[in-house]
Amino acid sequence: MRVIGVIPSRYASVRLPAKPLVEIAGKPLVQWVWEAASRARSLNELLVATDDERIARVVEAFGGKAVMTPPECPSGTDRIACAVKDRAADVVVINKVDTASLEAVTTVRDNVATANPGAIVIEAASPIFVEQPDAMRGKRVLVVGDTVVERYYHCDAAGIASESPMMRLRAMGRDDYDGGAAIVASHLAGLGARPVLVTSLAPDEDSDRIEERLETRGIEIRTPRQRRRLAIHSRYLADESKVFRVDEASAFPLDSQEQEQLASLIRSAARRAGR
Structure with a gap:
């Protein structure tokens, strides 16, 4: 079973441009996210979907894999949809469906169906609970x-x-x-x-x-x-x-x-x- 993880990483963030490249404790933010996601043992491949060559170069420099996506993608979910449209996977997890637009989620579903009609699609929300x-x-x-x-x-x-x-x-x-x-x-x-x-x-x-x-x-x-x-x-x-x-x-x-x-x-x- 092949599982792909995708991290959307936009350079032209409205509120904090170049946020993925902001250095925290000696590493760019995108590297911290990559390393945390890499600890998911179920992943066969981890991608950073970006709209900017500067982010792609940084990702490749620390050993990650970047995929270029159009800068006009309106959301992270749309960017993920572009990144996986030509990749086959057995399982696709669409996270944060509680905050993504219905159109963006539908685009991901359609791209998955085109690339691999037999893939299992899991839609996940990200509610926050405080147990203690x-x-x-x-x-x-x-x-x-x-x-x-x-x-x-x-x-x-x-x-x-x-x-x-x-x-x-x-x-x-x-x-x-x-x-x-x-x-x-x-x-x-x-x-x-x-x-x-x-x-x-x-x-x-x-x-x-x-x-x-x-x-x-x-x-x-x-x-x-x-x-x-x-x-x-x-x-x-x-x-x-x-x-x-x-x-x-x-x-x-x-x-x-x-x-x-x-x-x-x-x-x-x-x-x-x-x-």
């Missing part, structure tokens, strides 16, 4: 990741717009919630841990408000404030039903000095984690 919350009470827990503003506009459905057949909404209020790594740190604080959040914020009022909220929850924040602006996910609700969502984010590369600054914060916080 008391084990982390009082412990320092390091959280590293992007912070996102989850913004909700509460609207009144005012009818149909006059200029074209579309819904006209009247904004009645707005609520902002902390998303991404910030909400993970908040949940940990709620379980009694002492989270240390390393994240890149922006020099703006949204970031100031996030930092204030997190500090009131007992979260220690380490941020270089390198972002030009925060990523904002705006949802428009009418009668408590989500009508549509607008994502605002801008990609920008970190220079070598900024990468080292961020990596230094992570290393420093990691040395103190678990105490």
Whole structure:
């Protein structure tokens, strides 16, 4: 039985460009992921599906195997679909189907059916459970990741717009919630841990408000404030039903000095984690 593992690794990440190449404790992030996945003894082949030659070169330098995929792939699941479309396997595991789009999962299924109609397809979700919350009470827990503003506009459905057949909404209020790594740190604080959040914020009022909220929850924040602006996910609700969502984010590369600054914060916080 042949089992293939695929790690999607995108260079042009919206919130942290070149994230797979950020060095942590002497290794690029993609190498840490590769080495962890390599410990799965059931895998016959492990691939890194990337959109950039720089990532491919780094992967090959530490002994991994990279597969080039189109940069326009909209999600990691789509990238995996491209990577496996010409490879035969007896078992294909589509992970995180609880967060991937139905279209992306369907694309993977179709590609598998084309390459090997007899393959077993397993769809797996990635829920997070805490079996022993008391084990982390009082412990320092390091959280590293992007912070996102989850913004909700509460609207009144005012009818149909006059200029074209579309819904006209009247904004009645707005609520902002902390998303991404910030909400993970908040949940940990709620379980009694002492989270240390390393994240890149922006020099703006949204970031100031996030930092204030997190500090009131007992979260220690380490941020270089390198972002030009925060990523904002705006949802428009009418009668408590989500009508549509607008994502605002801008990609920008970190220079070598900024990468080292961020990596230094992570290393420093990691040395103190678990105490």
